[in-house]
Amino acid sequence: xxxxxxxxxxxxxxxxxxxxxxxxxxxxxxxxxxxxxxxxxxxxxxxxxxxxxxxxxxxxxxxxxxxxxxxxxxxxxxxxxxxxxxxxxxxxxxxxx
Numbered sequence: 233x234x235x236x237x238x239x240x241x242x243x244x245x246x247x248x249x250x251x252x253x254x255x256x257x258x259x260x261x262x263x264x265x266x267x268x269x270x271x272x273x274x275x276x277x278x279x280x281x282x283x284x285x286x287x288x289x290x291x292x293x294x295x296x297x298x299x300x301x302x303x304x305x306x307x308x309x310x311x312x313x314x315x316x317x318x319x320x321x322x323x324x325x326x327x328x329x
């Protein structure tokens with residue numbers, strides 16, 4: 233990569249920086265915590281596989297994890313067969329309808 237641009241020079245020569253970036257030359261702006269300017273085409277090419285590659289690399293390997301039991305001991309709050317367990321106020325309100 234070429235010599236980094238100072239922020240002041242980058243402001244004055246923005247057209248030149250963009251032209252070089254579009255030509256395939258990444259342009260660094262700033263010294264201490266620099267930023268890099270690349271063309272949108274280059275950015276898309278390099279970042280397109282980012283999430284997909286990470287998901288593939290992060291997929292679990294080896295022994296399968298045990299699945300949690302789906303059996304619940306809690307009552308379903310609005311199930312028809314649980315009407316006998318409902319509070320008296322709720323039953324009276326439903327009957328009034």
